[in-house]
Amino acid sequence: MSNNINLNDSKNVYEINNLQYPNITSCPNTSCMCFTRCNLPNPSIFTPSIQYQVDVPINLAKSLEGKYFVGYADNLSFGKGTSAWARLFNPPNSGVNLHVTVWTISDVSESPFRAQIWFNAIPPGVPQESPLVTPANLAFCPPVSPKVKLQYATNVSGDPVGGIKAFVRRGQPEATIVDDEQGKFIFPPGGSFLVFLSNPETPNVAASGRVAFGWWEEPICNNK
Helix, strand or coil: CCCCCCCCCHHHHHHHHCCCCCCCCCCCCCCHHHHCCCCCCCCCCCCCCCCCCCCCCCHHHHHHHHEEEEEEEEEEEECCCCEEEEEEEEECCCCEEEEEEEEEECCCCCCCCCEEEEEEEEECCCCCCCCEEEECCCCCCCCCCCCCEEEEEEEHHHHEECCCEEEEEHHHHHHHHEEEEEEEECCCCCCCCEEEEECCCCCCCCEEEEEEEEEEEEEECCCC
């Protein structure tokens, strides 16, 4: 008797849709049709049927491990004597190190702008948490939640204090700034990576933009 499912057979389709085969051990074959979404096993590295060697990009490797996240802060208003900022903040009790992979500034209209990059600084204004964050690997069920917070503030006065102003970028209206850091900026619990936006060349012009981040989180192991 054949173990193959004929997906054109209405009885088989009915049995699949009604979860007669809820997991891989009882499924007649390994078709994904035999699974509901949350019964799928979490992704893992498996033994291939052929032997080969590949170089896996670090971002893909961290995504396979469920450690990579992306997100952005939108409608960052500044200008007319004010600034805006967005940052990745690693809470003191997170238990992970933050690795900043990529950051972008886009959709700034009307005005040239300046972006200051600060490490571990205290920014002005009241931080708000962006809900626009997601894990890169959606095959995990339930999805993995980040420990790091993506925070922002708009129309703030003053400059960041403490920390280190690491470098500065300048951009023109409608231009996008992208920097791929490949995880080399690393922040322990309590640290932060801050993008601080202003338009000192045209201070009387109102502007707004978007800042996006990609990052991974590496658990801190205590071997003591």
